[in-house]
Amino acid sequence: MCKQQDQADFQRVTDVVQRYFTGLHHGDSQLLSSIFHPDAYLKAPQLRRGLAEWLSLVEQRAKPIDNGDSFDYQILSIDVIGQQAMVKVLCPLLGRTYIDFLGLLYEDQQWRIVNKMYADIE
Template identity: 50%
Template sequence: MRDFDAVSAILNQYFTGLHYADTKRLRSICAPQLTLRSPGVSKTLEEWLSLVGARPVPAKLGHTFQYKILSLDIVGEQAMAKLECPLLDYHYIDFIGLLKENAQWKIVSKMYCNVLPLPQE
């Protein structure tokens, strides 16, 4: 149960990092060699964090915090999470890969897609 709790805590930090555009928090939970992929998109950790830091901050725009863990599988020292991330005007599904190295879980990969636009409030 310890690994499940540790990975869940990292995923909740990930949600908080996205919602507040907190690049320092995001960097702390990601491996330096993280890759971000989507069809036609490939970014390094630094490229992704630069984009997060430059975009509008959902919390400052008054957006509600509605992120969810849809599924989490842990096998040994590897984990895969499927997340729901309503962010700005999009409804993203993120697939987050994590590894436990040196007794610490880190995000090593992120794949994502926009499944539909969010309704306007």
């Protein structure tokens, strides 16, 4: 792949992550659903959730924007290799701080999150 394509993929992955942040902040399960692959799993130590279960929880919880929370999400690192990407992000959310590792694949002409691992840090 040429450098120009690498840059384009890097930007597309960044765009997906920005939509992820917006979806979290607004509690927008439809937006989040559009950037996750349907068979994605969310994983933390001793915890596994399918996408539908997690999206249901997002819909039920308080929305950070309604709480007046700042939009302080950050991309900490992005690695794009071919049609795979790994992104590390910081998500201050509802009084807690999470580090998420998002695995993305480029399939069917789009980048989508296929895996999310996360930890609540103190």
